[in-house]
Each structure stands twice: as structure tokens, then as C-alpha cells.
Amino acid sequence: MLESDFQKQNRFFLNMGPQHPSTHGVLLIVLEMSGEYVLDPQPVLGFVHRMHEKMAESRPCGGFMPNTARMDYVCALPYNHGYVSLIERKTGIEVPKRAEYIRVITSELNRVASHLLWLGAYLLDLGAFTPILYGFDDREHILDILEDITGSRLTYCYYRFGGVYQDIDDKFVDATRAFIQRLRKRFVIYEKLVTKNIIFIKRTENIGIVSPDMALRYGMTGPNLRGSGIAYDVRKNEPYSVYPEFDFEVPVGAQGDCLDRYMVRIREMEQSLRIIEQALDRLPEGPVRAKVPKNIKLSPGDCNFAVEAARGELSYYLVGDGTSTPYRLKVRVPSYSNLSCLPELGRGILLPDLVSILGSFDLVIPEMDR
């Protein structure tokens, strides 16, 4: 469709980023274009590389905790969760039940916060300015709730090996229940303002279709994979923590376009609320922190732990050498694989569609660069 001689001659390059409003951070995409058609988008990474993996190799394993929250700052608690669970699996620390419940509740709250922020940012990409502030309004409630128990608002360092930093109280439970009620009412507003909007549907329907085969080839995970119709969720397929005890669904999309990815995230928020409600109902009593040796020794050999972060499967791989410092720590982040299919997906589409696709992937650049 694009291979006329005229268009071949009139190709040019356009640097989208690293200071472009819709690349969300410092991602550079070099676009080879012809008119407003994108012929070949090539992402260029590495603008915010901070050597997190190397840092893990240079300090005792406890010292890496704050770093985990700084890879994906939008959804930091699942990153905490993955790392503490990794060390617990490696060293065989038993975690009290109550602590696991608290971890699930806070992780799911964080997931909802992340999806709310994405909702706003995506609509901002599509040119609507108001939903982001409604999303922030709701997200702020979550941050207040989490701040009250974790002590920070964004880069949490709440989980500890063998438990959590401090117990939750009645105030937290009440605030969370109130928030769930509130958000369910707000979903009606989002539906009216965004989901049903004809312009929004036209901008997302049949745009950026990722076939199930393609999604598997590029190793996409999370809502992006589920949008393509594959019901893979680490919480269900490879259950960790106390997730098997809860009743929740894994929403999937039909054909893998931007609208499907959007709908999956919206329905995932509802499922997260369900999980939180169940966990609050069944919250067991007991300690929130197990006895943990002061000097954690990582035995020789490797170990892997995967969790479902807001953007997809997050997997930590650790090789120990008998000391308390990891010999190697590899973090497999979801955004990186999710972005990888852009060059194939973005061939021969319009520039506004590229922005729409990029937004629908829910990328966090510092997570990719680490």
C-alpha cells in the first residue's frame, strides 16, 4: 500500500522523543516516515539506565529493597513483592498468613492505582485532558491509604523478608472499604466519559491488532497479552502468595486491538477490587513478621520468582554464591517485551495511531532501562 515510487523517494526520519509528550518519559522512537504514514518505527532505549541489576550484585540482598521500588515507580509494591518472595523462596523463610494477606491487599491497591494512572495518561495521548485528573483524584485516595501504612507515597519499601514493615489497622480497613465503594461509583463516570465515547472507540477499535501468535512470539505479558485473548495471568497460572484462596476472573479481550487492551485493564480493576474485598473479609489474625536471621546467606544455586505486576509478568532470577550478596540478579520486566513488537506492529500506520498503540501498551520507561 505504501510502496509507490513517490513514497519511496520521499521517505524521511522523524525523532519522536526523548522529549515528546506521548512517549511518557525518555523513550526515543526513530520513525521512518512517508507523509504521515509510519514505515518503520525503531525504539531506542537506554536514556534512564541506572544499573539496578549491577547494584544488586554489590550489596547484601536486603539493601536492594529500595531499588525494586524505583524500577517501576507507578506500580512499586508488586516489585517489592517479587523480590521479597524471591529471597524467601531462596532461603526458605516462612511468611505469616496475615502478612501474605496484607501483601495481596496492598499489591492489588497499587495495581488499581497504576491502571488509573494509565487510564488518564492514555486518554491524554488521545487528546482528552480531563480523564487524567479524574484518575488522579481516585488514585490520590489510594496513595493516601497506602501512605498511612507504608510511610511513602510512590516508591514504597514496605515489604520485608518474612513479612511486612508494619501491621495494618482498622483505619486502613475502613478506608479501603470506603474507597472500593467510591471507585465502583466512579466507574460509571469513566464509562460515560470514556468507554462509550464514539471518538474514543473510533480511535482505539481495530487499531494496533496484536494477534495471539504475535503476542506469544514477542513474549508479551499482562493486560497486553490478555487483550489478545490469551488468559495467562501469573496469579492464576503460577499462583504465588495467597492468590489461590481468592475467587477472581482473568478478563481477556477478543481480537487484541487497543480497545481490547483498554477493556481488559478496566475489568481488571474491578477484579482487583473483588480480591481486596475478599482479603479484607478473611483477614486472619497473627503476627505480620517472621523471625529472620540477621545475616541472610544466599546458598549457591539459582532461584526464580515471578509475580504479576500491573504491566505483566515480572520475574526475578537470582544466582547465589554462599554469601549474603547475590552473585547475579536478573530482572525480567514486562514493558520491555511489550514494546518489542512495536516495529512490526507500527508498519504502515498513521502517526496518531502509533501514539494510540504506544499508549495502550502502558509503558514505563525506567522499568525498561532499569
Add this chain to the structure above:
Amino acid sequence: MKQYFSEIYTGGKSLVEGLGVTFKALCQPIVTVQYPREEIDITPNYRGHIDLVLDPEKNTFLCISCGMCEKSCPSDCIKVKGKKMEGEKKKTLVLFELDFTKCSLCGTCVEVCPKDALEYSQEYNLAAFSREAFHFDILKRLEERRT
């Protein structure tokens, strides 16, 4: 043809509904806070940078300058120095510095402290023009607090 008109109808309806949402929001009260003029009370659980705990009975610090926090800090941002005063058996704290530019507020130092001599401060709107302004002298801050 039927689809053409039904699309106009549903599309138009969705647009009017969207306008209804924003119009309703226009009439509702604002939810933000005009920051420098008014401030939200911060939760007592907020974890700012560390401070020495002031013992209300002795009116001094609880720190025994064991250096556990210094050793446990993943970013090497704490500097503790104790000195043996004349006629005393234990060391007395003479220097406690925090390089807040490196601190990532993980809280390891507070948890590792054997005497619970460290606490989190409530300061959150910190701003300065130089890096050196964030090299806090925690001991001096304690001196200022004791009366």
C-alpha cells in the same frame, strides 16, 4: 444505510452523555488544595529522613554510637562517630551525619538500631539550591530540639 444512521444516533448520544459528566463536574466543588496557602496534615506514619530520638527523661539521645545503622545502610549515607569521654565507660555520640542526597528512605537503619534511637522525621517539603544543604547534621538537629 441503517448502520449509518444508528451510528450517528449512538455516537451523538455518547457525546452528549460525556458532556453531561463534565458539566456535572463543573458544578461540583473542587477537590484540590491550594498548596502553599493551605497544607494537608501528613500522616504520623510518614517516613521522612531519619532523626535521633529525644529521650524525654534524660533530655538527650538514646544512641550508643554502635554504628549498626552505618553498617546496614545500603547507600552508605550515614556517618556515626562516638568518643570515649573521660570518666565514662561507654562511648558518647559526637557526630551523626546523614547524606540525604543518597538516602532512599528504606528504613533499614531504624529497624536495625538496638536501642530504638532513630525515628522518622515528618519533613517532606525539602528544597534547597545546593547538594550540601542535604548533608544533615542529625545531632545538631537534636540539639535544636532539646530545651
Add this chain to the structure above:
Amino acid sequence: METISILPPELIRMLIAVIIIISFLFLNAIMMGYLERKIAGHVQRRPGPMEVGFHGILQMVVDGVKLLGKELLIPFNVDRTLFRVAPLLSFTPVILPLLVIPFSEKLQARDLSLGLIFIVSMGSVNVMALLVAGWGSNNKYSMFGAMRAVAQSIAFEIPILLSMLAVVLMCNTFSLKEIVGAQQKIWFVVLQPVAFLIYVIAGVAETNRAPFDLPEAESELTAGFHTEYSGMGFSLFFIGEYTNMFIVASVATVLFLGGWHGPNLPYGEYLGVVWFFLKVYFLLFLMIMIRWTYPRVRFDQLLNFAWKYLVPFSFVNILITAVLVKL
């Protein structure tokens, strides 16, 4: 005593009118900027500008002074003449249509018998500014913006003209004053609801306002045609945009909302201008609300919308009007 005048009285009248209109134009831009920011704020549940003056009422004035004080930055390798000329080009054609708009029965600078045509032609000149700005900036994003502006303007000129034509058919004149006069009994919005709707939609597109703000689509083209502009160049574009909005809204008022006509009140003859401005600012308020509600349409969708929906509907509308008028 006889007045001795070097200039013909008609010229003096014009000069005064132009001075009043230019000063009004700046006032309108300031007011619209403030309104937009305030409404956007409250739509998003935040207060908007609050710091300068009572509830931030002087914010736009301060911003204007700030923009005046800024350096006129000319980027490397741009076409200097075109780059400088573009803001002026966007500013001039928006002054002229204001001369023929009847603000009230007697408040009109000049009643052209072809007033409507004059306004439409000036509206077409406006897009030149966007093209020149985009072309002169030597920036690919600006270029995209300029090209989009031209295509969009051409596509939406037709439905605008056709919807106007429906009204013209009904009252047999292009003079704005006479069109308003014909609405003494009943406003044309009642008789021509389809034409009104088409005019408002196309008008929003013509002024490059969201959801049709493709020439400056922030999330795609950073800032589109005015990416490279700073200081006064940038603010002239903005004044041009707001004045353009005002013109579109006043033409809609004149054509469909009965211009200066209002309910019968004592001193009614002096209240005409109040009614006129109330109607205009209601339309502008609607435009602002639309901007802060909807996502942006895609470029081809916009053109599709113009050609597939607006143009056929306005043709049918004209046909029906013509038949009914003839009967």
C-alpha cells in the same frame, strides 16, 4: 458653525471602529483565556488560576506581559521572512470580519451587502497563516500541522458555506443586518436546527479547537504549527484563535440565534448588544466545554466526518429548504 475636516467623515468613522475593534479583540482574548482556564479547572475539579488578583482574574494580563517581555527567538535555518510574517497573518484577517458583524441594531462598523461572503473569505485567509508558520518553521512537526490545517480548512469550508446558504435562502440576503432583522419573530435555530448543528460542528473544526485541534495536536505533534514560536509570535496565534472563535460564535448568533433580539424589556433598544454578547458567550462556553471533554479525532476520521456526514446532510438540508421556500 461648520465642522472643518480634512478626512472624509466615513473614514474617521472607520478608524474609530477599527480602534475599538482591535482593543476589544485583545480584551476578548484575555477574557477567553481566563474563562478557558477557569472552566477547564473546574471541569477537572481544581480551582484554575487563583494567585494573581481576585480568583486569578489578572492572570492573563500578567501572562501577556510575560510574553511581551520574551525574546523573539528565531531558530536556526528557518525562513526568516515567513517565520516573522505568519503571526501577523493569523492576526490581521480576524480583525476584518468584526467590522461587518452587527453587535446590535445600530452598533455595526459597516453593513456590507455581501457581509456573509466577506466573513467566509476572511476565514479562508486565516489558514494561510498556519501554512506559512508551519512551512517557515523548518520543523517536521510544524509541517505536519500546517498540512493538516489546510486539508481540514478546505474540508470544513464546504459544510459551513452550505449551512449558511440554507439561511440565506430563507431571507434572500447576504447582509448580516437584514438576516438578523428577518428573525424578529422566530429564530432560525428553530427553523434550521440541522444547519445550526452543522455550522457549530464545522465552526469548531474551522477554529482548530479540540476535538478537531489537529494542527496543534499536542500528543502527536508536540505543538504543531506553533512549535517553534515564542513570546509575542506565540501569543498572536492565540489571540487569533480566540478571535476566530468569537467570530464563529457571533456568526452563529447572527444566523441562527436571532442576533440582538431578546425578550421585550424596557429600554430594549439599548439591551440588544447585551443579548448579542450573552448568546455569543454561551456558544463560546459550549466550545470550551467540548474541548475539555472529548478525545481528539484522527485526521482521516475528521475528513471522513466532513465528507460523509456533514456535506450530505447539509445538501439534503438545502434541498428541503429550497423546496419549502419555493412553496
